Amino acid sequence: MAERTLTITVQPDWKGALRMASKMAQAPVYKGETLNFENPELFLGRLTARRWTLVRLLMGAEEVPVRELARRAGRDVKRVHEDVLVLAELGLVER
Structure with missing residues (x-):
């Protein structure tokens, strides 16, 4: 990659x-x-600590399914999916 x-x-x-x-x-x-x-409010207002953790887990990684990302983060799949949608909207991850 x-x-x-x-x-x-x-x-x-x-x-x-x-x-x-x-x-x-x-x-x-x-x-x-x-x-x-x-x-800054437009960016930082939506970038929570948990969302930033997801970004860090994805940095340098190949494609990671949401279920696997949730496992790595130790979080619920549904909540991680919601956070990934926000991160994609911000332009920080690609779906």
Whole structure:
């Protein structure tokens, strides 16, 4: 699996962030991906400690089924599934 890099930015100027992300996407060498939030509340308000734990468990891993992720986290499958949906909405995981 190729290593990927995600840069999270907080910039009220979303158009500027979009321009910067566009430049990175057009670069001849992969420079990672950028995810911008207009303010910290939009990002941090939805990123709980348990959700961050799921992100950490997924970092560097191949595809992990929700049931296996729940087992690794020692949590209920239904709650992990709900958290994965939020993380996907935030752009931190892919389904």
